[in-house]
Amino acid sequence: MTFAHHLRRTLLLGLPLVGSQLAQILIGVTDTAMLGRYSVEALAAGTLAHTVFFSLLLLCAGFAFAVMGMASDAAGRADERAVRRATRMGLWLSVLAGLVVLPPLILSAPILRALGQGEMLAADAQAYLRIAALGMVPALVSFTLRSHLSALERTRVVLWSTLLAALLNVGLNWLLIFGNAGFPELGIRGAAIASVGVQVLTTAVLALYAARGPGMARWELFRNIHRFDREVFVRVARLGWPIGLTHLSESGLFAASALLMGLLGTEALAAHGIAIQVAAATFMVHLGLSQAATVRVGRFAGGGDAVELRRAARAAALLSAGAVVLSMGVYFGAGRAIIALFIDPADPQAPVILAIGARLLIVAALFQAVDAAQIMALGMLRGLQDTHRPMIYAVVAYWLIGMPTSWLLGIEAGLGPEGVWLGLVTGLGAAAIAMTLRFVRLAPAAPAEAAA
Secondary structure, three states: OOHHHHHHHHHHHHHHHHHHHHHHHHHHHHHHHHHHHHOHHHHHHHHHHHHHHHHHHHHHOHHHHHHHHHHHHHHHOOOHHHHHHHHHHHHHHHHHHHHHOHHHHHOHHHHHHHOOOOHHHHHHHHHHHHHHHHHHHHHHHHHHHHHHHHHOOOOHHHHHHHHHHHHHHHHHHHHHOOOOOOOOOOOHHHHHHHHHHHHHHHHHHHHHHHHHOOOOHHHOOOOOOOOOOHHHHHHHHHHHHHHHHHHHHHHHHHHHHHHHHHHOOHHHHHHHHHHHHHHHHHHHHHHHHHHHHHHHHHHHHHHOOHHHHHHHHHHHHHHHHHHHHHHHHHHHHHHHHHHHOOOOOOOOOHHHHHHHHHHHHHHHHHHHHHHHHHHHHHHHHHHOOOOHHHHHHHHHHHHHHHHHHHHHHHHHOOOHHHHHHHHHHHHHHHHHHHHHHHHHHHOOOOHHHHHO
16 A cells, blocks of 8 residues: 555545544534533532533543454454454443443532532532433443544544434533523433433444445344353453543543642633643644554554554544644634634733733644644554553653643743643643654554564
8 A cells, every 4th residue: 555545545534534523623612612601600519510520531531442452452453252252342341431430420529629619609509410320321432432433534424413312412501501492491401301312312323324324234243242241341441441541531631731720820721721721722633643543553553464553543643743733734724813713802801811822822823833742642552552651651740740741831840821831732742742652653564664
């Protein structure tokens, strides 16, 4: 295969995954916007509840992401039974993980109060989470089915199902939060019901496609799904829990950076919140390409083709680098205009927030480069089914390098918001270097390299 072929295949596989990630972000944005229009109290409680729910979802989703690497490897060997076994046990583990985290979701108010949240805020967040908890298992099952379909390079259905979910979420929010068209006005509870409905429908669509979609019957995904497969169950569990902890470690890093920003004042925290949303949107491009890299690397690892494996990795890395250059151009050329879109010009704090946010987007140019590098290397390592060592790298880089550096530069050295973000760049850069070097070491050598 030529390098151009790898570029095309990675784009065909990765662009729908990028789109699905952006659509997932859109769901969160619309929830925030619609709750904000309902009331400030609902927005605050919804934001807190969503943070709790999403953190637990990321932790439990490690098993779903483990399926992607295992199923890709098996598909590369044309082993249909191994694909089915990996996904089946991924579904088992996802359901079990979802059930395990139900108690803290249902009884979240005492936990939130113990963490310093106000009585009313904790009660409203619990009201949301008690309903949203019903969607945890469907959400995790949906993640697992997405991994299965992505491993088989059926990513378009993943994109369309996520876009459908985003549209449905807006409609249900409009009906249930505000009580339109004769529906009861449920406020934050309406947002939770909408989320559960979206998760259930998305799962149903993906399950139906996995069972009866064009060319999918041969995989017989749901054949003997009730049977416990101890060998594969243990393999998915061993690969999955480090992925979940890696996700939690990274999300915790950004949550902690928000706390540091809070120490620097309301304007700094507001600017950080806007800039991080912008950076998260462009990061979705790299996340989608990283998942494509997992699939492509996994395919050639399973097929034992070292030459094509390395070409596939280089193609994914080149596409991600191109996206970094484009985002840098946007940040340098239009950063101030982008921040202005999120600010009410009549707000007396607007000029300060705008100035801080524009400076943060300049730092975000560096931020994007190292964040893209680390997520791409992470995706390639998952294609090789290597998850334990990357987890250790992530924890060390994020929490022993990144967060202390953010504190030292932003707080102690007096560099302010930019110092906090430079600390994040340092931690993510350390992770990128460590993970890239590990992939280079682990990737099988091409015959010419091995001979040399």
